[in-house]
Amino acid sequence: MTTTYDLLVTHPFLAGLPLGHLDSLARWAHPASFRAGARIFEENGRAERYWLVRDGSVSLDTRIPGRGDVIVETLGPGTVLGWSWMFPPYRWHFGAVATEPVLGIAIDGAGTRALCEAHPDFGYELTKRFMAVVVDRMQATRIRLLDLYRAPA
Numbered sequence: 001m002t003t004t005y006d007l008l009v010t011h012p013f014l015a016g017l018p019l020g021h022l023d024s025l026a027r028w029a030h031p032a033s034f035r036a037g038a039r040i041f042e043e044n045g046r047a048e049r050y051w052l053v054r055d056g057s058v059s060l061d062t063r064i065p066g067r068g069d070v071i072v073e074t075l076g077p078g079t080v081l082g083w084s085w086m087f088p089p090y091r092w093h094f095g096a097v098a099t100e101p102v103l104g105i106a107i108d109g110a111g112t113r114a115l116c117e118a119h120p121d122f123g124y125e126l127t128k129r130f131m132a133v134v135v136d137r138m139q140a141t142r143i144r145l146l147d148l149y150r151a152p153a
Contacts, residue, residue, distance in 0.1 A: 004029045007105050011052045012078040013129060021115070021122045028111030034058075034098035040081070043095040048109050050082035056102030060094040062141065073140040074099060083130045083137070085109025094137070 005026040008014055014022060032051060034040055041047070043063055057076045061069040072094060075081055084092045086109065116123030 004031065004105065007031065007054065008052070011054070011105065013052055013080045017122070017125060021119065021125075024115050024119070024122075025107065025112065028108040028115070029105050032102075032104050032106035034102040034104075036098055036100045038098045038102075040096040040098060040102075041092050043092055045092050047082060047084035047090045047092050049106050050080060050085050050109060050112075051102075052105040052107070053077055053079045053081055054103045054105065056104075057099045058102060059097050059099045060137065060140075061097065062094050064145075069095065070144065072144045073137065080130075080133055083133050086113070086127070086130055094141075 003026070005023060008022045008026055008029060009019070014025075034056075040051075040058065043061070053075055055077055057074055058081055059074045060072045062072055064070050081096060081104070082092070084090060090109070112126070116126060
């Protein structure tokens with residue numbers, strides 16, 4: 001039987017983390033699934049967890065006045081969903097919808113923040129990894145918005 005710890009150890013986002021840290025993180029994690037079309041979270045909602053995507057895909061969207069929800073990026077297996085749990089005021093900066101059935105690992109944000117405080121080396125490593133996600137998402141948003149607002153030829 002596969003344990004939550006086994007799922008964490010094999011996820012690319014956590015590759016190379018010390019096994020002791022993964023063992024601590026596993027206490028705050030559990031398997032999660034979403035059906036296709038399920039809204040996982042709303043933009044500006046309370047961010048209390050994050051997910052490691054193992055199978056399926058999730059579209060990140062943002063609401064643009066006069067245009068509605070616009071897809072910014074689509075995430076697939078091996079990616080991480082959610083970074084807003086890490087930084088106050090802990091509100092989602094995007095919305096997320098499962099575009100096909102998703103299997104993943106849900107991890108509690110408050111528990112992870114406590115682990116980061118208790119183990120600064122783990123906190124620093126995790127922060128570096130999440131900051132790379134933030135930069136990627138912001139760049140994807142910028143490119144998508146440039147596409148949307150490009151002047152017609």
